[in-house]
Amino acid sequence: xxxxxxxxxxxxxxxxxxxxxxxxxxxxxxxxxxxxxxxxxxxxxxxxxxxxxxxxxxxxxxxxxxxxxxxxxxxxxxxxxxxxxxxxxxxxxxxxxxxxxxxxxxxxxxxxxxxxxxxxxxxxxxxxxxxxxxxxxxxxxxxxxxxxxxxxxxxxxxxxxxxxxxxxxxxxxxxxxxxxxxxxxxxxxxxxxxxxxxxxxxxxxxxxxxxxxxxxxxxxxxxxxxxxxxxxxxxxxxxxxxxxxxxxxxxxxxxxxxxxxxxxxxxxxxxxxxxxxxxxxxxxxxxxxxxxxxxxxxxxxxxxxxxxxxxxxxxxxxxxxxxxxxxxxxxxxxxxxxxxxxxxxxxxxxxxxxxxxxxxxxxxxxxxxxxxxxxxxxxxxxxxxxxxxxxxxxx
Amino acid sequence: xxxxxxxxxxxxxxxxxxxxxxxxxxxxxxxxxxxxxxxxxxxxxxxxxxxxxxxxxxxxxxxxxxxxxxxxxxxxxxxxxxxxxxxxxxxxxxxxxxxxxxxxxxxxxxxxxxxxxxxxxxxxxxxxx
Numbered sequence: 001x002x003x004x005x006x007x008x009x010x011x012x013x014x015x016x017x018x019x020x021x022x023x024x025x026x027x028x029x030x031x032x033x034x035x036x037x038x039x040x041x042x043x044x045x046x047x048x049x050x051x052x053x054x055x056x057x058x059x060x061x062x063x064x065x066x067x068x069x070x071x072x073x074x075x076x077x078x079x080x081x082x083x084x085x086x087x088x089x090x091x092x093x094x095x096x097x098x099x100x101x102x103x104x105x106x107x108x109x110x111x112x113x114x115x116x117x118x119x120x121x122x123x124x125x126x127x128x129x130x131x132x133x134x135x136x137x138x139x140x141x142x143x144x145x146x147x148x149x150x151x152x153x154x155x156x157x158x159x160x161x162x163x164x165x166x167x168x169x170x171x172x173x174x175x176x177x178x179x180x181x182x183x184x185x186x187x188x189x190x191x192x193x194x195x196x197x198x199x200x201x202x203x204x205x206x207x208x209x210x211x212x213x214x215x216x217x218x219x220x221x222x223x224x225x226x227x228x229x230x231x232x233x234x235x236x237x238x239x240x241x242x243x244x245x246x247x248x249x250x251x252x253x254x255x256x257x258x259x260x261x262x263x264x265x266x267x268x269x270x271x272x273x274x275x276x277x278x279x280x281x282x283x284x285x286x287x288x289x290x291x292x293x294x295x296x297x298x299x300x301x302x303x304x305x306x307x308x309x310x311x312x313x314x315x316x317x318x319x320x321x322x323x324x325x326x327x328x329x330x331x332x333x334x335x336x337x338x339x340x341x342x343x344x345x346x347x348x349x350x351x352x353x354x355x356x357x358x359x360x361x362x363x364x365x366x367x368x369x370x371x372x373x374x375x376x377x378x379x380x381x382x383x384x385x386x387x388x389x390x391x392x393x394x395x
Numbered sequence: 396x397x398x399x400x401x402x403x404x405x406x407x408x409x410x411x412x413x414x415x416x417x418x419x420x421x422x423x424x425x426x427x428x429x430x431x432x433x434x435x436x437x438x439x440x441x442x443x444x445x446x447x448x449x450x451x452x453x454x455x456x457x458x459x460x461x462x463x464x465x466x467x468x469x470x471x472x473x474x475x476x477x478x479x480x481x482x483x484x485x486x487x488x489x490x491x492x493x494x495x496x497x498x499x500x501x502x503x504x505x506x507x508x509x510x511x512x513x514x515x516x517x518x519x520x521x522x523x524x
Contacts, residue, residue: 253498300494304493310474
């Protein structure tokens with residue numbers, strides 16, 4: 001009996017050791033290199049044009065959009081700006097489960113960085129451009145709580161804003177004609193977008209490591225990545241299946257997936273994209289609307305957009321650039337840490353609504369730790385001049 | 396965009412006439428389908444178009460077909476990211492299938508339901524990215 005007890009203890013110790021023991025790196029293969037390069041920031045395509053926004057790349061618009069982004073007068077109580085939730089020092093997130101402005105937002109604040117590349121904005125893709133997205137929080141009762149007339153009045157009353165606006169778009173309208181007000185309000189969104197287009201991620205240790213692997217520079221590889229980070233990366237592109245959705249240089253496919261994330265405590269499950277798809281089609285500021293600046297409007301994303309029940313409980317894949325700095329995670333901030341998030345994917349529980357596309361990973365604890373170590377290598381300062389990351393100094 | 400696409404597709408149609416593309420026979424054997432992608436090679440996360448070429452069992456070009464498109468990734472139990480559809484009949488059995496986007500690497504299926512000359516059949520195209 002005593003022998004059996006000792007054997008059981010030894011077996012348990014062996015299992016615990018195996019479960020927590022890290023995996024060793026393996027050599028990189030040619031197939032790995034193809035995948036690694038596809039994820040490297042150096043392979044990010046040039047910023048796509050936005051023909052829906054005539055001032056998208058106008059530095060004057062970016063300057064005015066920058067000022068408006070940090071201006072707390074764009075709110076009912078004079079205390080809320082875009083930067084209240086999209087904080088530059090937190091990579092344009094807020095560290096909260098849900099955004100907190102005048103009230104509490106319905107979902108977790110997403111970063112703005114790199115969103116110029118996405119055909120869809122918000123967790124549910126209910127807007128189809130940066131400029132149409134930027135307008136929504138202004139009129140949301142829980143966010144800025146202002147309205148389009150007040151926004152235009154503020155611009156008209158501020159000599160610097162008014163002069164810049166007139167230079168870009170012509171005279172500010174009176175506030176009586178709804179069509180004129182809506183057009184000018186759309187212009188305000190386009191100013192925000194001109195600023196937000198500038199906000200792009202910078203090269204991270206991961207990108208340097210990929211360059212060292214491609215160059216077969218072993219010394220540099222060792223200097224850049226620990227064994228745990230190497231194995232984490234090998235899991236990331238391998239059996240952890242992360243690159244199924246977190247692919248391309250921004251580590252997102254910007255599409256909608258159900259990964260079985262539990263509803264937030266005390267809330268019904270969120271329908272996600274199933275509702276967002278309907279909303280973007282109906283939105284007055286979408287690509288197909290009259291505020292599109294293109295001479296021959298072309299809206300293939302809306303034209304070929306998928307709708308329907310299959311999208312229930314799906315949410316847009318977030319970029320993993322700077323993911324270690326943007327906790328908590330998921331559409332309601334349900335998961336507090338990277339470790340919790342990795343454990344969620346490892347378990348792949350049944351979805352509350354719709355179905356979980358992910359399958360259990362059966363990774364060991366040591367491997368989850370290595371995957372987590374790798375995710376820290378995706379952090380880097382933004383590829384943006386410092387001046388854009390703080391409120392502009394008014395003269 | 397449309398004009399540019401059309402010009403591109405005309406070019407691709409010429410290529411199709413001589414290209415040795417894979418042929419996919421429909422379930423009941425009524426149609427034989429081949430395709431040429433605007434994106435060469437196929438890439439993830441890019442909206443793009445294909446030219447479908449449809450022949451009958453005797454090798455004749457199928458004209459005036461109605462084509463419905465569905466598909467997805469069977470391994471992940473999800474559908475396509477977009478709702479692609481045939482937007483134009485280009486002639487000589489060629490059809491412009493626009494609005495495709497594959498958002499994951501892996502094995503995809505596209506099911507085309509073809510109705511032509513009063514007959515209906517479906518064909519499963521298998522694509523690995």
